[in-house]
Amino acid sequence: MITFPCMFPSACIRFSARRSAFHGASAMRWPGLCMRAMQLGMIVVALESAGTAAIAARATTVARDTPDESGATHARQDGTALHPAAPVAAGQGGATGAEGRGFSFSTCQSHLSDDPDGTRDYAEDWQEHGGGAEAQYCGALAEMALGDVGDAAGTLDRLSHVAHWPLGEPANQGKVPFPTARERQATPAAPVDDIAHDTPDSLRRRAHVAEEAARAWQANDSPRQALDSAAYGLRLDPGDMTLHVIHARISVNMGMAQQAISDLTPLPDDATLRVDALVTRAAANRELGHIDLAAADIASALRQSPHNVAAALECGILNEREGKLEEARANWQEVIALAPDSHEADLARQDLSLLEADPAAP
Numbered sequence: 001m002i003t004f005p006c007m008f009p010s011a012c013i014r015f016s017a018r019r020s021a022f023h024g025a026s027a028m029r030w031p032g033l034c035m036r037a038m039q040l041g042m043i044v045v046a047l048e049s050a051g052t053a054a055i056a057a058r059a060t061t062v063a064r065d066t067p068d069e070s071g072a073t074h075a076r077q078d079g080t081a082l083h084p085a086a087p088v089a090a091g092q093g094g095a096t097g098a099e100g101r102g103f104s105f106s107t108c109q110s111h112l113s114d115d116p117d118g119t120r121d122y123a124e125d126w127q128e129h130g131g132g133a134e135a136q137y138c139g140a141l142a143e144m145a146l147g148d149v150g151d152a153a154g155t156l157d158r159l160s161h162v163a164h165w166p167l168g169e170p171a172n173q174g175k176v177p178f179p180t181a182r183e184r185q186a187t188p189a190a191p192v193d194d195i196a197h198d199t200p201d202s203l204r205r206r207a208h209v210a211e212e213a214a215r216a217w218q219a220n221d222s223p224r225q226a227l228d229s230a231a232y233g234l235r236l237d238p239g240d241m242t243l244h245v246i247h248a249r250i251s252v253n254m255g256m257a258q259q260a261i262s263d264l265t266p267l268p269d270d271a272t273l274r275v276d277a278l279v280t281r282a283a284a285n286r287e288l289g290h291i292d293l294a295a296a297d298i299a300s301a302l303r304q305s306p307h308n309v310a311a312a313l314e315c316g317i318l319n320e321r322e323g324k325l326e327e328a329r330a331n332w333q334e335v336i337a338l339a340p341d342s343h344e345a346d347l348a349r350q351d352l353s354l355l356e357a358d359p360a361a362p
Helices: 009-049 096-100 105-109 116-128 132-145 149-160 181-186 200-219 223-236 241-253 257-263 271-287 291-304 309-321 325-338 343-357
Strands: none
Touching: 105 116, 105 132, 116 132, 132 149, 132 200, 149 200, 149 223, 200 223, 200 241, 223 241, 241 257, 241 271, 257 271, 271 291, 271 309, 291 309, 309 325, 309 343, 325 343
């Protein structure tokens, strides 16, 4: 069974402390509901970040573009190219034999959302014909879509540690020769994790793979591994603000609220990611007891994105914390009205039920 921690700290981190003391045994039913609801959400995020067609609207997901049919490169909102149009080096992303048979990452992931089984078969066939890292990456995304998140997380984490993956020459070519295909094939299980001499493009791409690994570890209910993958991604690309937000979310989930605030200082410039960061920082400040700071972040998030359900959910939590029960009720009812089938709506219904059961509770 897949388990999956909350993408937003406002969603679940508060639950055990707030609800178990507040409502006793009735809260014990919550973890199963929370985990099941988030499984689908995590798979949606993974598919979107891989460049597939969106299968569910998520206001807090940072959009990413993918190569078109001609192989042209398109950038993520944070400016990082996910799939370069240049051909992948033999033995890494696409060996000569694989290219000759017409294998490509864009083809592999083109039906990921509607045919993950077929995508996995394609990736396996591609690997048998020398597809290398790109084929393994596509296969890992298919495993995510099929629910094999543990295997996918392990593969993605390993690929993020492969230097010069899947394309690129060492930065100082005179000192560190790029390994030949024969050399790479001779030691496939022990890639050289060379950050200092990797290229900027390769480092950014490896950081994105580390981001995917972090998401997969979260879906596998492995927060420590998720935190490690996100931290490693930040070593590869310290300026990747998507990774800063993911690392902050996980930190709040693991009770490291101050670390989350550090991750989000300064806040991202990207508008969508900034709202996500504000909601995450608000949850961190709430955990630290800084209710005024948390309320300021949520007010800012709602000004920028008035219908953001994660922000409305957190606003209700803060209102409840301050004893403004009618305002909290209105916030949670708004969440349900805006996105009735969302994970946030499930949490809002749970909050409303608990509020009705004990309206005098703090």
